[in-house]
Amino acid sequence: QKEVEQDPGPLSVPEGAIVSLNCTYSNSAFQYFMWYRQYSRKGPELLMYTYSSGNKEDGRFTAQVDKSSKYISLFIRDSQPSDSATYLCAMSATGTASKLTFGTGTRLQVTL
Amino acid sequence: GAVVSQHPSWVICKSGTSVKIECRSLDFQATTMFWYRQFPKKSLMLMATSNEGSKATYEQGVEKDKFLINHASLTLSTLTVTSAHPEDSSFYICSATPGLADNEQFFGPGTRLTVL
Numbered sequence: 445q446k447e448v449e450q451d452p453g454p455l456s457v458p459e460g461a462i463v464s465l466n467c468t469y470s471n472s473a474f475q476y477f478m479w480y481r482q483y484s485r486k487g488p489e490l491l492m493y494t495y496s497s498g499n500k501e502d503g504r505f506t507a508q509v510d511k512s513s514k515y516i517s518l519f520i521r522d523s524q525p526s527d528s529a530t531y532l533c534a535m536s537a538t539g540t541a542s543k544l545t546f547g548t549g550t551r552l553q554v555t556l
Numbered sequence: 557g558a559v560v561s562q563h564p565s566w567v568i569c570k571s572g573t574s575v576k577i578e579c580r581s582l583d584f585q586a587t588t589m590f591w592y593r594q595f596p597k598k599s600l601m602l603m604a605t606s607n608e609g610s611k612a613t614y615e616q617g618v619e620k621d622k623f624l625i626n627h628a629s630l631t632l633s634t635l636t637v638t639s640a641h642p643e644d645s646s647f648y649i650c651s652a653t654p655g656l657a658d659n660e661q662f663f664g665p666g667t668r669l670t671v672l
Contacts, residue, residue, distance in 0.1 A: 452597060480663075487560070487649050487663030488600070532599065540660055541588065541653040546599040 447471050450533055450547030459556055463520040467533035467547045470514065474535040474545075477509050479518045482530045482549065491531075492518070493540055523554045558584045560652045562664035569640055570672055577635045577667045579650030585630035586652035590661065591623075594647040606633050640671040 480488035592600040606612040606627035651661040
């Protein structure tokens with residue numbers, strides 16, 4: 445069993461839709477949960493991070509962590525074509541500056 | 557935000573040759589740098605962690621004699637793929653961090669290596 449599971453997609457939605465991206469994990473030691481966005485042939489850029497359980501909102505993006513279910517989500521409201529990218533979840537037991545374990549990434553396409 | 561650069565952005569080499577990839581933090585001092593490898597439609601896999609002035613710590617299954625990492629200064633780390641073979645073809649990405657527990661890792665744009 446992989447430590448982090450993520451549906452690879454691709455996921456295609458119309459502009460303005462609400463997008464839900466999810467990851468599950470098996471390692472109970474994970475305390476830091478991150479979402480990265482990666483455009484083709486580029487390095488990942490951090491969108492949001494959450495420590496422990498709970499919700500965090502930043503503009504059109506909301507991150508949720510449910511440690512009891514070992515399940516994290518990223519919601520994108522009012523999706524835009526510029527949101528088209530691969531979204532990777534990442535987790536760490538010791539901090540955002542430490543070893544990260546990534547999901548495989550979900551490719552999102554937002555169409556006009 | 558902080559900027560991390562990688563050079564070259566892409567490289568093609570013949571089997572058996574060695575290739576060096578540079579990772580630089582341009583506007584901050586990186587006490588720690590990480591090297592990842594990414595296959596198409598696969599997740600980033602951590603290869604090694606390097607701290608300035610120390611030997612790199614390699615993840616299980618990564619050959620340290622094949623993937624030589626040097627972190628000689630607070631702004632530069634290098635990854636050398638020695639005696640490269642076609643199976644080493646991949647996208648190599650570095651990240652750098654100032655090192656405090658809750659600091660962000662800043663990722664470079666990646667280097668695409670193709671071994672013929």
